[in-house]
Amino acid sequence: MKPRSAIPVASAALALALLAFATPPVAAADTVDPAADAKAFKKFFTDKFPKLKPEDFVNGPYSMNEDLHKQWEEKEQFPPYEFSLEAGKEMFSKPFKNGKSYQDCFPNKGIGIRQNYPYFDEKEGKVVTLELALNRCREANGEAPFSYVKDDMAALTAYMAFTSRGKPFDIKIPKDPRALEAYQKGKEYFYTRRGQLNFSCATCHIQSPGERIRAEVLAPALGILNAMPIYRSEWSGMGTTSRRFTTCNSQIRGVPLDPQADEYRDLEYYLSYVSNGLPISGPGARP
Amino acid sequence: MKPALVLALLIGAAVAGPAHAQSAAAEGQKLAFDRGKGNCLTCHVIKGGDLPGTIGPELKDIKAKYPNRDDLVAIVTDETKRNPQTVMPPFGRNRILSEKEISAVVDFLQTL
Numbered sequence: 001m002k003p004r005s006a007i008p009v010a011s012a013a014l015a016l017a018l019l020a021f022a023t024p025p026v027a028a029a030d031t032v033d034p035a036a037d038a039k040a041f042k043k044f045f046t047d048k049f050p051k052l053k054p055e056d057f058v059n060g061p062y063s064m065n066e067d068l069h070k071q072w073e074e075k076e077q078f079p080p081y082e083f084s085l086e087a088g089k090e091m092f093s094k095p096f097k098n099g100k101s102y103q104d105c106f107p108n109k110g111i112g113i114r115q116n117y118p119y120f121d122e123k124e125g126k127v128v129t130l131e132l133a134l135n136r137c138r139e140a141n142g143e144a145p146f147s148y149v150k151d152d153m154a155a156l157t158a159y160m161a162f163t164s165r166g167k168p169f170d171i172k173i174p175k176d177p178r179a180l181e182a183y184q185k186g187k188e189y190f191y192t193r194r195g196q197l198n199f200s201c202a203t204c205h206i207q208s209p210g211e212r213i214r215a216e217v218l219a220p221a222l223g224i225l226n227a228m229p230i231y232r233s234e235w236s237g238m239g240t241t242s243r244r245f246t247t248c249n250s251q252i253r254g255v256p257l258d259p260q261a262d263e264y265r266d267l268e269y270y271l272s273y274v275s276n277g278l279p280i281s282g283p284g285a286r287p
Numbered sequence: 288m289k290p291a292l293v294l295a296l297l298i299g300a301a302v303a304g305p306a307h308a309q310s311a312a313a314e315g316q317k318l319a320f321d322r323g324k325g326n327c328l329t330c331h332v333i334k335g336g337d338l339p340g341t342i343g344p345e346l347k348d349i350k351a352k353y354p355n356r357d358d359l360v361a362i363v364t365d366e367t368k369r370n371p372q373t374v375m376p377p378f379g380r381n382r383i384l385s386e387k388e389i390s391a392v393v394d395f396l397q398t399l
Contacts, residue, residue: 196376196383197383211340213342214328215340
């Protein structure tokens with residue numbers, strides 16, 4: 001291992017401070033500037049990893065160095081998420097008991113639309129994620145909702161991501177103060193320290209991307225949701241965005257929220273928005 | 288305990304001196320490596336530990352760098368006091384380790 005001085009740590013911390021407080025944490029809604037945030041966010045990562053283009057970040061830990069990138073290429077030869085993708089494809093067109101199917105719940109029959117989720121629903125006044133929309137579709141058609149974290153939900157989102165591969169994230173923030181507030185709350189959640197170990201999401205995914213925490217290489221926050229859902233060897237199975245959020249919260253000895261709690265919906269909105277323009281790469285495979 | 292480790296500790300003892308400090312250092316090493324306790328290896332390379340992470344600096348020559356043990360107690364208790372942006376958890380403030388445990392960990396650090 002190369003020895004590391006305190007200097008890079010300190011400069012990362014400084015950059016983080018700039019990033020986190022470029023707008024005051026609890027700013028009045030009219031000073032929140034998501035477009036400027038997203039630009040600064042991208043610049044932070046492309047400055048830190050000058051060899052990578054923004055679209056290179058979508059492979060999580062595998063984007064962090066050449067050895068890891070090779071591992072990723074090898075994995076993609078026999079993708080471990082294949083079984084889930086197949087299952088998702090079959091489930092997606094299969095009619096519910098009432099004769100309708102998922103296709104009836106989504107624009108463009110659900111094909112090639114992953115990049116538009118989550119969106120801000122102005123009727124509800126809240127963020128709606130893809131996972132939430134899928135369960136709402138089931139319930140509206142008299143079917144029981146799926147668990148948010150794996151199996152069926154992962155299969156469905158895997159298929160929807162696959163049909164959207166290469167399409168750039170296109171998250172919109174409508175001119176509605178509640179949308180801006182949801183974005184801002186998601187951002188605050190991301191930078192707030194919590195849990196017995198006193199970590200924020202940013203501690204790991206902004207301050208330390210590419211570093212190893214024990215044997216795991218930390219993914220950069222830029223493009224961190226583009227590959228969802230993912231197959232992880234460590235889980236011996238698939239996991240959704242909900243699974244990843246709750247797992248990361250448990251790792252810091254914090255109390256994970258319910259999947260699709262308002263905080264997580266806002267968090268997903270923020271993280272997806274700042275990755276606008278980066279291509280959907282899901283489903284992904286991870287160590 | 289593995290013979291090699293016992294041997295390493297015995298050699299450590301000869302250098303470190305008093306027997307009680309020695310056993311406290313051994314206890315401190317256990318706490319530092321235990322995933323449910325200090326789990327310092329998550330972030331630091333430490334001699335004798337497996338699968339270290341790379342987030343923090345390697346912990347070595349600690350006694351030369353921090354001759355005053357109070358400085359080490361302060362770092363382990365709450366490094367955010369010295370560096371508000373640090374990723375290192377505040378082991379004392381958040382009661383991940385007790386005062387006594389921190390003292391043992393510091394004894395161990397001083398053998399590095």
